[in-house]
Amino acid sequence: MSTADLALDAVSKHFAEHKAVDALSFAVERGSFFSILGPSGCGKTTLLRMIAGFIAPDSGTIFIGGRNMQGVAPNRRPVNMVFQQLALFPMMSVGENVAFGLARRGVARAERRRRSHAMLERVGLCAAADKRVDELSGGQRQRVAIARSLVLEPTLLLLDEPLGALDLKLREHMKIELKQLQAAFGTTFVYITHDQSEALVLSDHVGVMNQGRFEQLGTPQDLYYRPQTAFVAGFVGANNHIIGKITGRNGRVFEITTDDGWVIHAGGHGSLEKGSAVEGFVRPEAATLARQPNDLPDAHPHHAGTVQSLLFDGANSAVLIKERATGRDFRIALPQTGRFADLKPHETVLFSFDPERAVCFPARAGL
Amino acid sequence: MIDTRARTDARAARHAGGGPWQARLTLSLLLAPALLWLGALIVLPHIELAILSLRKMVGPHRYEFTLGQYATFFKEPLYWHVFVRTAFMSVTATLLTLVLAFPIAWVIAKIARGRASSGLFMLCLIPFWVSETVRTLGWMILLRQSGVLPALLVKLGITAVPVELLYHDATILVGLIYGSLLFMLIPLISSLESLDNALIEAAYDLGAGGFAILRTIVIPHAAPGITAGCIVVFMLTLGNYLTPTLLGGKDSQWFTEQIYTQFITRFNWEQGAAFGFLLLGLSTLMVIAGLRLTGQRFGDVMRRT
Numbered sequence: 001m002s003t004a005d006l007a008l009d010a011v012s013k014h015f016a017e018h019k020a021v022d023a024l025s026f027a028v029e030r031g032s033f034f035s036i037l038g039p040s041g042c043g044k045t046t047l048l049r050m051i052a053g054f055i056a057p058d059s060g061t062i063f064i065g066g067r068n069m070q071g072v073a074p075n076r077r078p079v080n081m082v083f084q085q086l087a088l089f090p091m092m093s094v095g096e097n098v099a100f101g102l103a104r105r106g107v108a109r110a111e112r113r114r115r116s117h118a119m120l121e122r123v124g125l126c127a128a129a130d131k132r133v134d135e136l137s138g139g140q141r142q143r144v145a146i147a148r149s150l151v152l153e154p155t156l157l158l159l160d161e162p163l164g165a166l167d168l169k170l171r172e173h174m175k176i177e178l179k180q181l182q183a184a185f186g187t188t189f190v191y192i193t194h195d196q197s198e199a200l201v202l203s204d205h206v207g208v209m210n211q212g213r214f215e216q217l218g219t220p221q222d223l224y225y226r227p228q229t230a231f232v233a234g235f236v237g238a239n240n241h242i243i244g245k246i247t248g249r250n251g252r253v254f255e256i257t258t259d260d261g262w263v264i265h266a267g268g269h270g271s272l273e274k275g276s277a278v279e280g281f282v283r284p285e286a287a288t289l290a291r292q293p294n295d296l297p298d299a300h301p302h303h304a305g306t307v308q309s310l311l312f313d314g315a316n317s318a319v320l321i322k323e324r325a326t327g328r329d330f331r332i333a334l335p336q337t338g339r340f341a342d343l344k345p346h347e348t349v350l351f352s353f354d355p356e357r358a359v360c361f362p363a364r365a366g367l
Numbered sequence: 368m369i370d371t372r373a374r375t376d377a378r379a380a381r382h383a384g385g386g387p388w389q390a391r392l393t394l395s396l397l398l399a400p401a402l403l404w405l406g407a408l409i410v411l412p413h414i415e416l417a418i419l420s421l422r423k424m425v426g427p428h429r430y431e432f433t434l435g436q437y438a439t440f441f442k443e444p445l446y447w448h449v450f451v452r453t454a455f456m457s458v459t460a461t462l463l464t465l466v467l468a469f470p471i472a473w474v475i476a477k478i479a480r481g482r483a484s485s486g487l488f489m490l491c492l493i494p495f496w497v498s499e500t501v502r503t504l505g506w507m508i509l510l511r512q513s514g515v516l517p518a519l520l521v522k523l524g525i526t527a528v529p530v531e532l533l534y535h536d537a538t539i540l541v542g543l544i545y546g547s548l549l550f551m552l553i554p555l556i557s558s559l560e561s562l563d564n565a566l567i568e569a570a571y572d573l574g575a576g577g578f579a580i581l582r583t584i585v586i587p588h589a590a591p592g593i594t595a596g597c598i599v600v601f602m603l604t605l606g607n608y609l610t611p612t613l614l615g616g617k618d619s620q621w622f623t624e625q626i627y628t629q630f631i632t633r634f635n636w637e638q639g640a641a642f643g644f645l646l647l648g649l650s651t652l653m654v655i656a657g658l659r660l661t662g663q664r665f666g667d668v669m670r671r672t
Binding site for chain 1: 569
């Protein structure tokens, strides 16, 4: 608790019948980059606005820097926020935007100018101080929004999907820049996003949020390689999603049979009875592709299918295969060696995957 | 390269179904009603009034050029006293309207949601379904000595006898503000609606309190709307005849009354025309001064109205 810049204790918020945030407790270590990842409507924005102080929780307590924030107005919290649309002040110059918070604290004009210029220099925008906000590019505005908050040296910086409005190329670039900025300033960042790639690339820890609760809280590697729930497995990273029933068990590996009779094997979680409905997940890169049966490891069950389409995307290239018996789609990542560069649609191929690298969970309601 | 482009342009123009003169004809036909309206109702009468204000009759159908009408205005203290008073009262009424309209506009634009917001705006609009004369007479029924409010004051024991609430400067101001509130509200609401709530939250988040947000974010954003509202209300107030006359009585001393008197009672059209031009000059000067003072440009402001 002593090194936590942000700690939540059983924080809840309801809107009418809808539980936006449901008895959530977690702590964010000082100087770390923490992401809250979830689909839209999962309550992450509500959570962020409660931390910023724009809405009050129905119950529970929020501690920032060890201080209870109950009844503390947003303008008195040691927290600053980078808004989704950035919310730079168009009626002020870039320099005035950055100096705004200092002016509100009663910092003298000359000191204000010195500190805002120093901050703009750190984000590489010292030449833009006298420009108008609408003269800046998307990436520059982003940096102004962050500089405007960081100049106040907050305990916590909240970021509300700040990359959402940028185009793909700039977003990739800003991801790296954000991570470098966070490392350089050492401020605790709490970042919310629905983009799993942003969360994985940027964060030290990620909380995957769904229906007002954290499905799993862990490092990006934990979420990717060791998902704890079907939701996390489905939401983080690409996955082949297979629904079926348990028809057998061999140690930790379960045999799953789909409605149309395809049998696969996957490692299991929790108590899975024979006959219970499950969801299996197989990562595209966990499966191996081959033309000859002896190219596949003997220990793993073999499957066959025809190539439906090739999804070329440089390093992320994959092939979409139709399983022979059931016609189900199955996605397999292509090896970087270029060994299957000559693959053609309608070609028959074999594939297999290590059951230990596949995972299954009890089926969720509504599936 | 350039040749090809020129030929393509020419071909495009032929395809569009007309040369430049046809386009010009279409434009002038479209503008014709507005130009006719401006010309016949604004420009022509003003030319006539300008000629009237600068001549005097020296015999039947014989006129001479003179600045006498304008000189009379400056020589006669009553006239310029009324003139200054009208300007001062109009500015006061405009500022009070702004102060009163701003919170109302804020509630309609920012606090009320959906139906409540349009409902509140309807409430502001409804009085304007009744003619201005009837509305002003309504104030008279409320405020005259034998009226509703003085009777109520007696009943409550605040005054011993019914007091006359009509025929005070404050009464004129009340009537003027009441009549022009809507014209201030419309530009204010539209400029406040366009203010992104995230800006207010961002300012709040960066440590600003309510007053600092109003001063640094809301007012700079709404400035064109505020100026537009002030210009419209000032012009309406300055040129108002009915409200000052009915609520202020004989002694209301409003400049439009002087113009009316010259034209209708005295039948001195020349003097009336000169007064009319002085009033036009006054409102123009005040608007320019207002724009200068707030650092706005007329074009920006008019786009808000």
